Amino acid sequence: MLDIQLLRTNLNYVIEKLSSRNFSFPVDRFNQLEAERKKIQTHTQELQAKRNTISKQVGLAKSKGEDTTAILAQVSNLGDALKQSVTQLEQIQTELQKILFDVPNLPHDSVPKGDGETDNQEIRRWGAIPSFDFEIRDHVSIGEGLKLLDFETATKLSGARFSIMKGNLARLHRALAQFMLDTHIQEHGYIETYAPYLVNHDSLHGTGQLPKFEEDLFAVKAGGNAVENEHSPGLYLIPTAEVSLTNIVRDEIVPLQSLPLKFVAHTPCFRSEAGSYGRDTRGLIRQHQFDKVELVHIVHPESSYAAIEELVGHAETILQKLELPYRVVALCTADMGFSAAKTYDIEVWLPAQKTYREISSCSNCESFQARRMQARFRNENGKTSLLHTLNGSGLAVGRTLVAILENYQNADGSVTIPEMLRPYMNGLDQLCTAGGQ
RNA sequence: GGAGAGAUGGCCGAGUGGUCGAAGGCGCUCCCCUGCUAAGGGAGUAUAGGCGCAAAACGCUUAUCGAGGGUUCGAAUCCCUCUCUCUCCGCCA
Numbered sequence: 001m002l003d004i005q006l007l008r009t010n011l012n013y014v015i016e017k018l019s020s021r022n023f024s025f026p027v028d029r030f031n032q033l034e035a036e037r038k039k040i041q042t043h044t045q046e047l048q049a050k051r052n053t054i055s056k057q058v059g060l061a062k063s064k065g066e067d068t069t070a071i072l073a074q075v076s077n078l079g080d081a082l083k084q085s086v087t088q089l090e091q092i093q094t095e096l097q098k099i100l101f102d103v104p105n106l107p108h109d110s111v112p113k114g115d116g117e118t119d120n121q122e123i124r125r126w127g128a129i130p131s132f133d134f135e136i137r138d139h140v141s142i143g144e145g146l147k148l149l150d151f152e153t154a155t156k157l158s159g160a161r162f163s164i165m166k167g168n169l170a171r172l173h174r175a176l177a178q179f180m181l182d183t184h185i186q187e188h189g190y191i192e193t194y195a196p197y198l199v200n201h202d203s204l205h206g207t208g209q210l211p212k213f214e215e216d217l218f219a220v221k222a223g224g225n226a227v228e229n230e231h232s233p234g235l236y237l238i239p240t241a242e243v244s245l246t247n248i249v250r251d252e253i254v255p256l257q258s259l260p261l262k263f264v265a266h267t268p269c270f271r272s273e274a275g276s277y278g279r280d281t282r283g284l285i286r287q288h289q290f291d292k293v294e295l296v297h298i299v300h301p302e303s304s305y306a307a308i309e310e311l312v313g314h315a316e317t318i319l320q321k322l323e324l325p326y327r328v329v330a331l332c333t334a335d336m337g338f339s340a341a342k343t344y345d346i347e348v349w350l351p352a353q354k355t356y357r358e359i360s361s362c363s364n365c366e367s368f369q370a371r372r373m374q375a376r377f378r379n380e381n382g383k384t385s386l387l388h389t390l391n392g393s394g395l396a397v398g399r400t401l402v403a404i405l406e407n408y409q410n411a412d413g414s415v416t417i418p419e420m421l422r423p424y425m426n427g428l429d430q431l432c433t434a435g436g437q
Numbered sequence: 438g439g440a441g442a443g444a445u446g447g448c449c450g451a452g453u454g455g456u457c458g459a460a461g462g463c464g465c466u467c468c469c470c471u472g473c474u475a476a477g478g479g480a481g482u483a484u485a486g487g488c489g490c491a492a493a494a495c496g497c498u499u500a501u502c503g504a505g506g507g508u509u510c511g512a513a514u515c516c517c518u519c520u521c522u523c524u525c526c527g528c529c530a
Contacts, residue, residue: 004486041487045499052499055511059455068510075510253447374485378447382466384484 114332127325138352175424190264195244208339237270241294304388362392
């Protein structure tokens with residue numbers, strides 16, 4: 001959420017910034033509502049002030065044992081007028097909030113301007129693209145060939161966009177997550193975190209998934225009944241652990257000395273993938289359920305741009321240790337996610353697609369999420385002030401597995417296991433059919 | 438699932454219809470005293486808005502005592518609904 005003060009005092013700046021991400025701010029509607037709000041809020045507060053003074057007089061008179069009918073006569077019709085005014089004000093403020101909640105974050109000045117994916121700016125490349133003297137197979141062909149990857153059965157259980165991994169492939173998948181977690185905990189100073197996979201409406205609102213992107217989520221029922229009813233808000237499966245980890249500081253005032261907070265968690269993620277019909281239908285790239293190791297930083301506003309560089313570095317470390325070629329891309333203004341002020345994507349080389357594919361996305365949300373969450377810290381002067389939040393994948397486990405299968409494939413259909421993962425695989429150095437079980 | 442008790446400011450805790458945004462304490466900030474240490478004295482210290490001012494300082498004002506609704510001229514206090522926490526019992530990985 002943007003600062004309402006910024007909209008009031010510097011609307012043109014906001015409009016221009018937003019247009020760079022192809023978002024057109026409803027200026028006229030906003031101005032109209034603001035004008036009404038101003039008028040009605042003032043009116044309401046005048047009525048409230050009047051009521052308060054008179055009520056005090058009543059109390060005073062009664063304590064002296066005086067007659068109060070004369071005073072009470074003054075407020076006889078005030079109640080209705082006030083109620084009406086309050087209702088009106090609430091309607092306007094609800095509408096203003098609706099507008100405000102749907103407005104994405106403003107891009108940072110360092111973000112490349114552009115209209116779409118093609119305008120993203122490559123920052124650096126790492127690793128040599130492997131060459132193969134045999135016909136390259138994609139991860140589906142490799143995994144199914146090894147009889148370790150099974151989409152058909154998963155479809156029977158759950159439908160499209162699910163998968164079953166077995167044997168050493170399932171183990172490799174687990175090894176990857178462990179390896180990532182260990183690296184971030186031991187080498188990068190993160191707090192290992194186990195957090196809920198089901199979260200409430202407020203949490204999703206805090207990080208910006210709601211109200212705008214509900215169709216991307218899975219909501220759950222309890223005992224055959226929808227959890228959500230008029231009194232109890234519903235639960236949703238997390239689309240990313242960013243939601244659980246970032247909301248740890250929702251409605252909190254974090255002591256200055258405990259900043260920065262750095263959380264890491266390995267969780268499943270659930271996405272409905274509405275609107276992506278026909279995209280990446282084959283394989284593990286785009287699933288309704290996938291595992292991710294997520295990194296979250298909660299920082300002092302002054303250090304958030306240093307933090308995003310650090311965060312990207314942490315994610316890159318994983319790829320370097322696994323010796324997977326990748327590139328880092330700065331997303332352009334139009335390609336960034338809703339809550340981000342600046343985003344770097346890390347894209348890993350996939351030989352079968354002959355292209356780099358997103359494997360991590362690291363964003364600085366500045367105070368955008370913190371303002372929604374009321375996540376604050378007590379600053380040097382003892383005043384509360386909004387935190388900055390960042391999140392990034394470190395990394396998407398399923399896609400990392402895809403990258404390993406494809407980049408480490410051998411002519412005989414086997415797959416070499418990267419050195420760093422062998423300790424997690426009981427020393428195993430290859431996935432092959434014979435040893436697959 | 439059954440029975441009961443709770444939810445108040447950064448923290449603890451008082452407050453059952455009227456100068457209560459809230460006693461007292463802790464913590465914190467500033468000042469004074471004390472030649473260290475310990476202790477003592479004084480003042481200040483919630484948050485989010487609105488309006489005014491070119492702006493800051495500031496002034497006026499509104500809302501907020503778990504959440505939402507209701508009663509009332511007036512609600513932390515009374516009524517209803519919900520959420521959460523704690524204790525006991527049952528069930529359970």
